[in-house]
Amino acid sequence: MRKTSTLVLGFLLVVAFSMVGMMANQLKANKEEANKKEETTVETPTQVAGIVHNPPSLDDVPDGPLGEAILRGYELTNDTSNVLRSEAPTAADGEARVNELSCTSCHAGAGMEEEVSSLVGMASVYPMYIGRSGQIVTLEERINGCMVRSMNGQKFADDDEDLDAMVAYLTYISEGIPVGADLPWRHQSNMEDVPVPSVADGEKLYQQSCIACHAADGAGTGSNTGPALWGDGSFNDGAGISRMSKMAGYIQHNMPIGAAGTLTDQEASDLAAFILSHDRPEWKNHDKDWPAGGRPTDIIDKERREQIQNGTIDWNEVLGKN
Ligand code: HEC
Numbered sequence: 001m002r003k004t005s006t007l008v009l010g011f012l013l014v015v016a017f018s019m020v021g022m023m024a025n026q027l028k029a030n031k032e033e034a035n036k037k038e039e040t041t042v043e044t045p046t047q048v049a050g051i052v053h054n055p056p057s058l059d060d061v062p063d064g065p066l067g068e069a070i071l072r073g074y075e076l077t078n079d080t081s082n083v084l085r086s087e088a089p090t091a092a093d094g095e096a097r098v099n100e101l102s103c104t105s106c107h108a109g110a111g112m113e114e115e116v117s118s119l120v121g122m123a124s125v126y127p128m129y130i131g132r133s134g135q136i137v138t139l140e141e142r143i144n145g146c147m148v149r150s151m152n153g154q155k156f157a158d159d160d161e162d163l164d165a166m167v168a169y170l171t172y173i174s175e176g177i178p179v180g181a182d183l184p185w186r187h188q189s190n191m192e193d194v195p196v197p198s199v200a201d202g203e204k205l206y207q208q209s210c211i212a213c214h215a216a217d218g219a220g221t222g223s224n225t226g227p228a229l230w231g232d233g234s235f236n237d238g239a240g241i242s243r244m245s246k247m248a249g250y251i252q253h254n255m256p257i258g259a260a261g262t263l264t265d266q267e268a269s270d271l272a273a274f275i276l277s278h279d280r281p282e283w284k285n286h287d288k289d290w291p292a293g294g295r296p297t298d299i300i301d302k303e304r305r306e307q308i309q310n311g312t313i314d315w316n317e318v319l320g321k322n
């Protein structure tokens, strides 16, 4: 009996959610139509692919060990630095383990916000080939990739229960998404054609629009309120967001919070160049990345930072405009 009513309730919830989703999509479509009058057809990719961004609520995790793992995975994703540092044997171990960021610092809402580098569906698309690694990468390896680069820390060991917990969480929020699905919300924060930046303009804009949350020295106000943008507590220069295309795309798409989408590509590029011109931890294995070729030109490593600082950088070369 109980099972049946849970099923019925579950079904009703799914129906209700999809209706809300459809209404939201319709609203979005209407808005887009109003914006782009010259276009005759308006496509909402979520509808076209039949794949909806609708992760299940954490209130519904199953009882027992699996549910516990999912909730632990959520905590680790949402509050990575505080959780891992507080459980490290010493403060120094904690600092070596992970920087001051959380996964939420870039994947908002522990990866459940559709617009900000959502992690919904990742358990359905990995393993997959990654050019930077030159091989097929599992979800565990992809998480560890962000641990050593974006989190400037250490990998989880293969048998670490915390790694299993993160996978359990990402699997939970991928529920209902078919294996190998083309996710319309992936790779949104990428700028294809980055304008040549002015670092000085970026600095001015940073002071107007960003310091309230990210602080004048870039060290931020907290991993989930305004994460560190540069300096020791931030990501290292092997992270994806150390590339001009990803940083400018992320800023244009998501920042400043509350007014996302208001910056022009030029402004986002100016800000990206200003942010990436500052010192940050170095990634030691740049030479091992992109083993099969195709290394992007817009990675801002130490040499490039120095070139920005002393004004010798060739932006056309960095941004592939030659
Ligand atoms: C400083 C920003 C930042 C932080 C912090 C960060 N990531 Fe990422 N992450 C990125 C960027 C940028 C990408 C690449 C997105 C793209 O390719 O467009 C990415 C990609 C990923 C992907 C693959 C996404 C895809 O579509 O293939 C996964 C999975 C992931 N991150 C997990 C995590 C986890 C788990 C954490 C915390 C341990 C984390 N990330 C922390 C910036 C970050």
Ligand code: HEC
Pocket: 101, 104, 105, 106, 107, 108, 109, 116, 205, 206, 209, 210, 211, 212, 213, 214, 223, 224, 225, 226, 227, 228, 229, 234, 235, 241, 250, 251, 254, 255, 256, 257, 258, 271
């Ligand atoms: C109201 C506070 C607020 C303002 C203002 C703001 N941010 Fe953020 N920023 C955040 C939060 C919170 C995050 C974490 C991700 C999220 O929640 O969307 C974030 C994440 C980021 C990230 C990725 C994380 C990292 O450590 O690199 C970048 C880059 C960034 N902001 C740049 C900017 C820039 C540039 C501006 C000014 C145009 C700006 N932000 C204005 C709050 C803010």
